Amino acid sequence: MTGQLKELIRKEMLIVLRDRQTIMLLFLMPVALIFFLSLAMEGVWTDKLTGRKIQLVVKNESASFKAKLLEQKIKADPAIQALDRPDQDNDLILADGKTQLVVTIPEGFETGNHPVELYFEPAIDAGYKIAARSLITSLAVEVVMDIDNLEAVMQALIVEKTKPNRELPTPLQQTVPAYAIFAMFFISIPLSIGFLKEKNDGTLQRLFTYPVSTHLITLGKIIPYYIINILQFILMLLVGVFIMQHFISHAFYLGEHPWQMIPVTLAVAAATTGFGVMIAAVGRTQEQASTLAAVSAVLMAVFGGIMVPHAVLPAVLKKAAVISPMYWAHQAYLDIFLRAAPFSGVAPKLIVLTIFAVICFYIAGRRVKWI
Amino acid sequence: MNALDISAVTYSYGNKAANALNNFSMSVAPGSMHALVGPNGAGKSTLMRVITGQFRSYAGRVTIRGRTMPDRDTLLSIGYAPQPISVYTGLTAMENLLFFGAMAGMPKTRVASRAQEVLEQTGLADHARQLVSTYSGGMQRRLNLAVALLHSPLLLLLDEPTVGIDPQSRYHIYETLTALNAAGMTVLLSTHIMEEAQRLCRAVTLADKGTVIYDGPMSEIDNLESFFLKKTGRGLRDN
Numbered sequence: 001m002t003g004q005l006k007e008l009i010r011k012e013m014l015i016v017l018r019d020r021q022t023i024m025l026l027f028l029m030p031v032a033l034i035f036f037l038s039l040a041m042e043g044v045w046t047d048k049l050t051g052r053k054i055q056l057v058v059k060n061e062s063a064s065f066k067a068k069l070l071e072q073k074i075k076a077d078p079a080i081q082a083l084d085r086p087d088q089d090n091d092l093i094l095a096d097g098k099t100q101l102v103v104t105i106p107e108g109f110e111t112g113n114h115p116v117e118l119y120f121e122p123a124i125d126a127g128y129k130i131a132a133r134s135l136i137t138s139l140a141v142e143v144v145m146d147i148d149n150l151e152a153v154m155q156a157l158i159v160e161k162t163k164p165n166r167e168l169p170t171p172l173q174q175t176v177p178a179y180a181i182f183a184m185f186f187i188s189i190p191l192s193i194g195f196l197k198e199k200n201d202g203t204l205q206r207l208f209t210y211p212v213s214t215h216l217i218t219l220g221k222i223i224p225y226y227i228i229n230i231l232q233f234i235l236m237l238l239v240g241v242f243i244m245q246h247f248i249s250h251a252f253y254l255g256e257h258p259w260q261m262i263p264v265t266l267a268v269a270a271a272t273t274g275f276g277v278m279i280a281a282v283g284r285t286q287e288q289a290s291t292l293a294a295v296s297a298v299l300m301a302v303f304g305g306i307m308v309p310h311a312v313l314p315a316v317l318k319k320a321a322v323i324s325p326m327y328w329a330h331q332a333y334l335d336i337f338l339r340a341a342p343f344s345g346v347a348p349k350l351i352v353l354t355i356f357a358v359i360c361f362y363i364a365g366r367r368v369k370w371i
Numbered sequence: 372m373n374a375l376d377i378s379a380v381t382y383s384y385g386n387k388a389a390n391a392l393n394n395f396s397m398s399v400a401p402g403s404m405h406a407l408v409g410p411n412g413a414g415k416s417t418l419m420r421v422i423t424g425q426f427r428s429y430a431g432r433v434t435i436r437g438r439t440m441p442d443r444d445t446l447l448s449i450g451y452a453p454q455p456i457s458v459y460t461g462l463t464a465m466e467n468l469l470f471f472g473a474m475a476g477m478p479k480t481r482v483a484s485r486a487q488e489v490l491e492q493t494g495l496a497d498h499a500r501q502l503v504s505t506y507s508g509g510m511q512r513r514l515n516l517a518v519a520l521l522h523s524p525l526l527l528l529l530d531e532p533t534v535g536i537d538p539q540s541r542y543h544i545y546e547t548l549t550a551l552n553a554a555g556m557t558v559l560l561s562t563h564i565m566e567e568a569q570r571l572c573r574a575v576t577l578a579d580k581g582t583v584i585y586d587g588p589m590s591e592i593d594n595l596e597s598f599f600l601k602k603t604g605r606g607l608r609d610n
Contacts (some may be wrong), residue, residue, distance in 0.1 A: 005471035015461035018502075070431040151383035206518075209423040209451045211443045 004212055011228075015194065016228065021188045026232055030183035031239050034175045038248055041171035045250070053081040054132045056101040057093050066110040069123070070143045074103060079135060094121045102130050110144050163185075166339045167311045172252040176240035177333035178306040179324050181268060184229045185297040191225050192289035195280040201272025204370065213344035214370060222273055229269035237261075256340040264336065264346060267353040268329045273359030275325070281364035300324040304332075328352045372437050374526050374555045374557035375399040375422065377538040380431035382414075382421055391417040392429070399526075399559055399574070401436075404552045406568035406589070407561040409578035415561040416454055417531050417581075435526060445464050447475055450524030454531040454561075456511045457518075459505040463496055464514050467503060468521055475522040476581075482521070489517040494543055509540025516544060520551070527551065527558045533567065545571065565596035579603045 016022055048152055060071045075082040085093045090102045101124070104117040118136060142150045198204040207217055240252040254261075276293070283289025301307050303317070304326030310318060321327040332349035335341035375398065377463060382392040382559045392414045399405045407415050413499040420426045422433055424441035433440040435448060458467045459493060465486055472482030490496040493513040503511060516532055529548070548571060552558050562568050569589060577585035584602050 003473055004476070007470050009461065010461065011466075011470045015448065015459060018461055200455075201460075202453045202455035203459060205420070205425055206451070206453055206457040206471075207474060208425050209446060210471070211446050211476065212474050279486075292403065 003265075005216055005220055005223075007226050008212075008217065009057060012023050012194070012220060012224035013227070014218035015189055016224065017239075019190065025152070025186055026183055026228065029186075030179040030232070030236055033179040033182070034076060034172075034239055034244065035247070037179070038175045038244055041174060042248055042250070045168070045171050052128075054079060054101065054128060054135070055081045055099055056103055056132070057083050057085045057099050059102060059104045062105055062107045062109060064108075064110065066143050067107075069106045070109075070116075070139060073139045073143065074136065076340050077135065077139070079131070080267055087163060090119045094119070100124050100128060103136060109140075112144075116140055124292040147236045169311070169334055170250040170253070171248060172240050172244055172250060173334065173337045174309050176236055176244075176252060177330055177337070178301075180233045180236035181272075181304075181329045181333075182297065182301050182306050184232050184268060184272040185275060185326065186293070187225050187229055187272055188189055188279040188293035190357060191221070191273075191276035192280035192283050192293060195221065196283060196286045196289055198346040199370075200286075208370070219369075222277060225268050225276055226273045229272050230265060233265045233268070234259075249322065253337060255336045255338070257336060257343070260336045260343060260346055261333070263343075263350060264329075264332045267350040268332070270357040271325050271329065271353040272358070274364070277364040278367075281368040300326045303327065304329075325353060325356045328356075372401070373423060373434075373558065374401040374403070376432075376434045377418070377422070378434075380418070380429055380433060382426055382429040385461070390404075390581050392421065395431070395581060396579070397576045397583055397586050399557060401557055402552070402555050403574055404548070404558040404560060404572045406572035406575040406595075407559055407578065408563070408565065408568055408575060408595070408599060412580065413578040414581040415578060416532045418449065418578075419453070419528050419559075419561060422528060423449060426452055447522060447562055448503045450519035450527045451524065452515050452519040452527075452529050452532055453558055454457060454534065456508075458511065458512075458585060460506075460516050461502065463500050463502055464506075464517070465499040467514065467518060468535045471518045472521055482537040485521055489581045492547055494522065507537075507540075510537040512536045513540060513544065516547065525557060527530040527556055528570060529558065531559045532560070533564065534564070541567075541571065565599055567597040577602055580592055 010066075023105055045083065056074075058071050058074055060067055062068075067236075074080060085096075085099065092100050095104050100121045102119040104119065106114040106117070108114045110114055116136065118166045120132075138150050141147065159185075184303065195204075204217075241254070275296075279289050279293045279296070283292060299363060303321055305321055306326050310321055310327065310331070311371030328349045332346050334355070335346045335349070337341060339345070373520075377395055378397045379396045380392050381390055383390045395414065395418065395472055397407075402438055407418070410413055417426065419471075420431055422435075422440065427441055435445050443448075459470070462470065468486035468489065471478075472486065474536045477485065487496065487499075490499050492517055495510060495513055495517060498506065498510065503514060506514065512532065512535070516529070517531070518525060527548075533544055545567070548558060548560070560568065560572060569592070572589055573588065573590065575585070575589050575595065576583055579602070585598075589595070
């Protein structure tokens with residue numbers, strides 16, 4: 001019996017891993033998604049959490065000491081990246097797409113009769129606009145009122161603190177588990193196509209002419225895909241940890257309890273394999289099964305915070321996300337990578353994934369027609 | 372003791388009004404090559420699947436060398452080559468044989484040597500390490516037969532073993548079957564090719580619409596095709 005199971009697993013693995021389309025779907029697609037979408041998300045993430053320098057041009061029309069001092073202070077501020085655009089019209093400067101603001105210091109600004117002019121790029125983010133206005137205002141006040149360092153004075157009055165980030169994942173924290181899970185659910189395509197192909201060409205029927213039980217044949221179908229699912233996650237993790245760090249500024253952090261990846265990955269693989277077996281059991285033709293699998297996986301990804309981080313979804317979609325098993329899988333990984341959650345925090349998500357797997361296997365068991 | 376006895380077997384697919392097999396009885400003598408002929412819908416493939424234990428909810432009795440089916444151990448005395456080419460095209464011929472050998476519970480060392488033998492018997496030895504997806508139809512059909520022969524069965528069930536292949540492959544299969552039968556293997560051959568059945572087989576069962584309409588020695592029939600058309604009519608069987 002063990003020998004038969006071993007051969008059933010070997011046969012399935014050989015067939016799956018020799019199929020180029022399957023390799024592309026299960027391994028290359030998620031690697032490509034992780035690569036490109038991490039890079040795409042990096043800018044958004046940097047803006048949101050670490051802030052980006054305000055790019056501006058200073059036009060100093062005054063030769064006074066205070067005007068020169070203001071110009072120096074603006075250019076020296078760590079939040080500012082001053083660009084050099086010699087004597088161009090404001091609209092022409094902003095047209096380059098890089099400059100967000102033109103600061104004009106007029107002659108006699110220190111008298112209070114000629115204000116400093118801030119000319120903003122119309123599509124500038126409201127947050128940046130407020131930050132830029134408040135920064136230039138502070139610097140102008142310092143210069144006009146001869147205050148050495150206004151920020152130092154303000155620190156005595158205002159203390160700034162930020163809650164540690166436990167919500168918004170870095171690009172790699174988002175994409176590595178997200179697209180690993182996404183690809184793991186795509187296992188349903190080769191699984192269902194393989195099963196239906198065996199039914200159509202008679203190899204499955206032929207197996208029943210040997211003293212092999214249906215339980216063994218079922219296990220021979222489930223175990224290889226379960227192993228492939230785990231291999232998929234390991235590969236994505238390796239890509240995230242060892243390869244992506246060369247392309248992206250925020251390295252992949254595995255969290256404080258990386259061992260929790262083991263139970264989470266086992267539970268996710270059970271859910272994805274269960275889903276695949278269910279699709280194989282309910283699909284009547286290979287075309288029907290592959291369409292059903294692909295559409296379901298994409299919808300689960302959309303709702304589950306795979307394609308757009310759950311933290312930035314609107315409230316309604318955040319609530320709707322719980323219907324997607326991908327949400328529970330992704331949140332379980334984020335508990336590890338982002339939130340440093342104890343196992344008791346991860347466990348409920350594993351229970352949900354296990355229940356999903358059991359339901360899928362149950363439906364498959366009820367619906368499957370071997371012959 | 373007969374190699375195979377079918378006694379009053381009735382089987383229905385459930386979704387069809389008529390029975391696929393209706394009180395079907397026939398016997399195959401040990402060491403004989405027995406033809407099973409009939410038009411489409413006669414129940415030939417259904418009978419094969421009943422004998423091989425794929426369909427189990429039938430009325431009547433199937434015995435193989437006196438043992439009532441379905442019986443797990445007796446399954447191993449049957450070699451079955453189904454009508455569709457039922458081998459894994461993503462594996463090589465050798466991998467297919469090693470796999471099906473393991474399913475038959477054969478020890479690894481025995482499978483390897485038997486696989487080589489059946490590949491030689493079916494003329495595929497030079498292509499053993501080639502993926503089956505690269506095989507021609509005739510080669511795939513011969514591998515289908517090789518898988519059935521692998522575990523040295525006593526009773527060989529062949530469902531249309533030469534359909535859709537070139538004359539060379541068909542001739543090779545006939546030669547192989549003749550040699551196996553001469554060596555003592557019992558063969559039940561389901562076919563539409565009357566000339567093939569008449570030349571190779573000593574006995575014939577003619578079935579139509581799930582019922583036996585003739586069961587006897589081939590020697591009593593002058594021309595099997597004329598006999599077949601006379602018994603089953605010349606009308607088309609499209610249903």
